[in-house]
Amino acid sequence: MLLLDKFFYPDSIAVIGASRKPGKVGHEILRILKENKDKGIFRGELYAVNPDAREILGVTTYPSISQLPSAPDLAVIAIPAKFVPGAVDELGKLGTKNVVVISGGFAEIGGEGVALQEQLVEVAKKHGIRLVGPNCIGILCPETGVDTMFxxxxxxxxxxxxxxxxxxxxxxxxxxxxxxxxxxxxxxxxxxxxxxxxxxxxxxxxxxxxxxxxxxxxxxxxxxxxxxxxxxxxxxxxxxxxxxxxxxxxxxxxxxxxxxxxxxxxxxxxxxxxxxxxxxxxxxxxxxxxxxxxxxxxxxxxxxxxxxxQPPAKGKRIAVLTDGGGAGVMAVDELESRGQIIADLSGETEERLEELKRKGIIPPIASVKNPIDLTGSTNDEAYVRSLEILLESPVVDGVIVLALHHVPGLTGNLPEKLAEVARGVDKPVVFCDIGQGEYAVAFRERFEELGFPAYPSPERAATAMSALTAYGTVRRKFLEAGLITP
Amino acid sequence: MLLLDKFFYPDSIAVIGASRKPGKVGHEILRILKENKDKGIFRGELYAVNPDAREILGVTTYPSISQLPSAPDLAVIAIPAKFVPGAVDELGKLGTKNVVVISGGFAEIGGEGVALQEQLVEVAKKHGIRLVGPNCIGILCPETGVDTMFxxxxxxxxxxxxxxxxxxxxxxxxxxxxxxxxxxxxxxxxxxxxxxxxxxxxxxxxxxxxxxxxxxxxxxxxxxxxxxxxxxxxxxxxxxxxxxxxxxxxxxxxxxxxxxxxxxxxxxxxxxxxxxxxxxxxxxxxxxxxxxxxxxxxxxxxxxxxxxxQPPAKGKRIAVLTDGGGAGVMAVDELESRGQIIADLSGETEERLEELKRKGIIPPIASVKNPIDLTGSTNDEAYVRSLEILLESPVVDGVIVLALHHVPGLTGNLPEKLAEVARGVDKPVVFCDIGQGEYAVAFRERFEELGFPAYPSPERAATAMSALTAYGTVRRKFLEAGLITP
The missing domain is CATH 3.40.50.261 (Succinyl-CoA synthetase domains)
Incomplete structure (x- = not known):
């Protein structure tokens, strides 16, 4: 395991086949790593290897691998295929254990490429080197700035x-x-x-x-x-x-x-x-x-x-809370297509929602059956109090909140208010607002900043919720088999 | 038919129930129409009716419908339900034939609402008035500025x-x-x-x-x-x-x-x-x-x-042209799921593509079987010449062009170049590039400016193409039944 760790957390990287020429793979990789180093994202040492240069892009460049000042934790190779096994051998002698081979021209071309790849693997094995590739784009780790996207x-x-x-x-x-x-x-x-x-x-x-x-x-x-x-x-x-x-x-x-x-x-x-x-x-x-x-x-x-x-759902009984009847129906359609259960709220949950209606907190024309339709006459408060009840309900395992933002009563504070209610509750909540205009996009982004995944269609929200119940089901199965603890 | 035309092309509009109060339906509708008039989008006359005002938002306001200077082509009503039949009756007397009733409180609330709606319909019928609504958002026609979205x-x-x-x-x-x-x-x-x-x-x-x-x-x-x-x-x-x-x-x-x-x-x-x-x-x-x-x-x-x-496809035989093998497979998956036929190119079409390979126009490692994979070594020219062949092929009814823009050889000129080849050809072409970054978005937009629908996933492109073949099939069926001429 430790060996793979250095692919993402190396203290030093060498680019083998670094080039002066913009557009060349060995140039682009070095350039990006250097930029990441300059920005302070990549905090390790950076070396380049090129027989004809002493410096490229401000990075000290060595004529050969053997002349590197120390064994780099990670080497990125972008040289013609036939030279790769030799380069890996040299890296092995130096003590490098992690190598990304970007170069193509191996098994994917068949024939001699297959033999060359076998040779490459053999050399790596001899030195205990772990290889990613060949013929690949390599690695990206935004946290540490390791980036071989050329x-x-x-x-x-x-x-x-x-x-x-x-x-x-x-x-x-x-x-x-x-x-x-x-x-x-x-x-x-x-x-x-x-x-x-x-x-x-x-x-x-x-x-x-x-x-x-x-x-x-x-x-x-x-x-x-x-x-x-x-x-x-x-x-x-x-x-x-x-x-x-x-x-x-x-x-x-x-x-x-x-x-x-x-x-x-x-x-x-x-x-x-x-x-x-x-x-x-x-x-x-x-x-x-x-x-x-x-x-x-x-x-x-x-x-x-x-x-x-969001946390996985403990069951498949989903409630849909909406201000658009049609959108609610679409969510239910997709949930059912994906094998979810439309939570039956009759009894206590419906009773509590009815009480909100009697108190004038949710509109009198609202439907308290699942999907709960607060209608276009809703406001923030109606959403907040309804969500509270759904999250407390013993017959609900997850909630899809569809808040079409266009209605007059909903404000830009809804995300914060809903997040306050849902935060810390061990029941998944996913969000949806339909629209690609600037408000819809900003509204969804606000929910995501607060930790709630937001989707531009009821179907996509239902798909996301179905994955949360699927993972919940897997976990339950493994729990029952004694493979994990709660 | 002429009666409905005036909903979208009225020479004059009256807002019945215009209000001074921002946020009120009768205010918002008037405001938007006035803005559209000021911008020169709505080119007709605009009137407002409100018993207590002579002017709202710069629009001359009349105390009652009967006092309007002439019969408006279109009246938009936003007053309490119980007054609506009376207002429609007055409009009828004046000679108005097109009315949008935004107000709710009719059949959708049941009971007396049902009776009120029956009364409304009766009054309208008496005057030969056509009604849109009640209980609706109404009409939007960006071309003429008719806009009742309140x-x-x-x-x-x-x-x-x-x-x-x-x-x-x-x-x-x-x-x-x-x-x-x-x-x-x-x-x-x-x-x-x-x-x-x-x-x-x-x-x-x-x-x-x-x-x-x-x-x-x-x-x-x-x-x-x-x-x-x-x-x-x-x-x-x-x-x-x-x-x-x-x-x-x-x-x-x-x-x-x-x-x-x-x-x-x-x-x-x-x-x-x-x-x-x-x-x-x-x-x-x-x-x-x-x-x-x-x-x-x-x-x-x-x-x-x-x-x-795009024009409808004359058949279901679709070709996929790509620089990403995986994306090509995904397109084919979705096409097959939707009952399309993956065009069999063997014979002349494959031969012509092979010739491009021999000439060095498409990469030697390209696959000329459908999906045609030009690989990451492609350039614009390879796409253009391959698309030309596919559009000329007698075994292809439509083409999905998947151009993942990231590869070095593709440029921002690809849309123009492909459009030149595809324009005027009576065979649909749809486009796809995966990515939500600024280049991917701009690349797709460029294709759409040129008349080619562009999608962010192979599946969505395949869905779009399937609709083009579906409409083609319907047209063929109707042609055969003698219902339309080619």
Whole structure:
């Protein structure tokens, strides 16, 4: 475990194949690490290796690995494939134990590439070196500034320059991905959605470090609250499932596996030349391991956000609190489609809500059946007092609050007021307001700042809540099996 | 038909129940209309009626309807329910033919409200007046500035003021909605997503003008290219289906009907006190009428955007062109899930793509099987030349272009270059780039400016394409039945 730790928390990094030429992989990686060092995010030593330079971008540069002043904790290699095994051998002699090989030209090209990769693994093993890659995008850890994302930083559209690959802020969601291209797209998505990242690993050909070990590591990583995995096929499926089963005891794992249909599987086989395997077999294995499976990138992060912010639900009985009847119906539709139970509030809970109505706290035309419809005549107070009752109700395991902000009685203080009621209660609450205008966006952001995941549609809120009950169910199952303590 | 036209193109509007008091419905409506008049968007005459004022917000105000200088083309009523039939009677005497009744307190409250609504309808009928409402949000037509959206214009969050109910720009998507609350949420969504609106109608209790008539009107409306309908239940189902069937001959209709599950139906019945009816009956009727059904707000507008920008597909054989293998697989997964055919390119099309490879125009490691994976080594030229071949291919009915922008070889000129190839070709092209960062957002916007709908996930792009093939199928069916000419 300690060995993997240095991939994310190195005291020193060497870029092997550092280049003066902007656009070159070895230049971009050095540039980003140097920037992170200058900003004080990366606090370790930074070295570069290039036979023809003594200094690049202000970083002291050594002609060869053997001339480095000390063994770097982490080496990032961006040199032609045929030189990589030799470089790793030199690093091993120096005492480096963690290497990221960005370079392609190994098993993914077949033929001699396969042999070269075998040679690479052998050399690494000889020295006890752990390898990420080859043929990968590598590692991103916003907390420590380890960042090997070499793709263009800025690009133009119509003469205007934009950040092309924005990095997410530090946070509690970790992602490991078989596809580098999809991985950077996910980072871009997270950055735009203001989701925080703990660790990101694109492991490419997984010649050494693979999914199972990464999952084990992330399970033990204090900063990671949710583990996300993108795969197209599994190398060592049994190990993966076993690692997942262990990890799920402490934190949720969400898997997005492409190739869920026959056509998708055919496409995956044609592209990765790997046996993608039957999707239903994966599905059963995921379920057995307590993995939450999602079907697309939006769902991946909707679910991750909920799991990183809210406690799992103790059951599937969900209440929906809304000011829009139609939106309430949509939430209920999606909850039922996802196997949730629409909490039956009849009895004490309904009685307490009726009392609010008698007292004039919620509108007389409100419906106190689930979904509870406070109608367009609602105000903040009606939401607060209703949510209080739902959170105290013994027949409710989680609450979706749909507050369409347009109605006159709702104010921008609603998030604070609701948060005050829900904070510290061991029952998940997720939020929804429909709209993409500036108020709707700011309203949802305010909820998230306060720790409540917020969604732009009832269906996405219901999807998120379903993941919270799914993880709750897994935990209950494991509890009953004596695998965890409450 | 002419009667409904004046709801959207009136030469004069009177606000009955105009108020001096900000926040009051009769104030907000007058304020917005006055603003639109001052901006030159609303070009007609504007009158106000209030017994106690001679001027409100700079608008000449009359003590009673009978004192208005002439019959307004359109009257918007926001006075207590019990006075509404009398006001409509006065308007009828004056000669007004189009009235929007915003006021609630009619059939939706039951009992005396039902009787009052019957009385209202009778009075209107007597004068040949067409009514929208009562109990509704009313009408929005960005082109002419008719806007009865009375909900708060601005709201605060943490001391900062935001536009609370942004209006979409003029455009070609029309929406009619049973739910006012959901309707305004949709407007907010459209505004944020920069989707253009032709006509919006929240018809409330549909005492007179209902879905069927509105669909007939929008079918004949030159500005409307796609008709969207949100319903929870149908008043006159047979009329609706017949109107839809007629409209679909000239433009697509997309319906979002909540209450698609048992729990949702129960909730809808409890809330609207209407017989929601069995969902499968609706489903079959929609299909027969050639209506495209969607399940949530995101899908509603994803589909609307595609249908408003691109021609329907002549068949279901879709090609996917990508630089990310995983994203390609996801698109194929979703296409297959939605009953599309993954175009088999073997033969001439593959041969032409192979030729590009031999010429060094597309990367040697590219896969020319569908999904065509140009890999991270692609550049703009590879996309342009491949798309050209796919659009010319006799075995391809539509193309999804997934261009993950992060790779070094792609530039901000790709949208223009691809548009040049695709423009004028009678085959739909939809676009996708994953990411929520500023570049991804700007990249997608650029495609949309050029007329190509762009989506942030392969699944959403596939959903949009499936709607284009669905509408193509409907058109083909109607063609074969001799109902339309090619």
């Amino acid at each position: 793709l263009p930083y800025e690009k133009e559209i119509g003469g205007k320059v934009f950040e092309s690959l924005p990095r997410p802020k530090p946070g509690s969601i970790s992602l490991i991905t078989q596809s580098g291209a999809f991985g950077v797209a996910c980072l871009d998505y997270m950055a735009g959605e203001k989701l925080g990242l703990a660790k990101f690993v694109s492991y490419g050909n997984r010649a050494d470090v693979g999914e199972a070990e990464l999952i084990d590591y992330l399970a033990s990583d204090y900063k990671t609250r949710v583990i996300l995995v993108y795969i197209e096929s599994l190398g060592r499926g049994k190990e993966f499932i076993e690692a997942a089963r262990r990890a799920v005891l402490s934190k949720p794992i969400v898997v997005l596996k492409a190739a869920r249909t026959k056509a998708g599987t055919r496409a995956a086989i044609s592209h990765t030349a790997a046996m993608a395997g039957r999707d239903d077999v994966y599905d059963a294995a995921f379920r057995q391991a307590g993995i939450i499976r999602v079907n697309n990138v939006e769902e991946l992060f909707d679910v991750a956000k909920a799991l990183s912010m | 909900l708060p214009y601005e709201k605060e969050i943490g001391g900062k003021v935001f536009e609370s109910l942004p209006r979409p720009k003029p455009g070609s998507i029309s929406l009619i909605t049973q739910s006012g609350a959901f309707g305004v949420a949709c407007l907010d969504y459209m505004a944020g997503e920069k989707l253009g609106l032709a006509k919006f109608v929240s018809y409330g209790n549909r005492a007179d003008v209902g879905e069927a008539e509105l669909i007939d009107y929008l079918a004949s409306d030159y500005k409307t290219r796609v008709i969207l309908v949100y319903i929870e239940s149908l008043g006159r189902g047979k009329e609706f289906i017949e109107a839809a069937r007629r409209a679909v001959l000239s433009k697509p209709i997309v319906v979002l009907k909540a209450a698609r599950t048992k729990a949702g139906t129960r909730a809808a019945i409890s809330h609207t006190a209407a017989m929601a009816g069995r969902d499968d009956v609706y489903d079959a009727a929609f299909r027969q009428a050639g209506i495209i059904r969607v399940n949530n707000v995101e899908e509603l507008f994803d589909v609307a955007k595609a249908l408003s920008m």
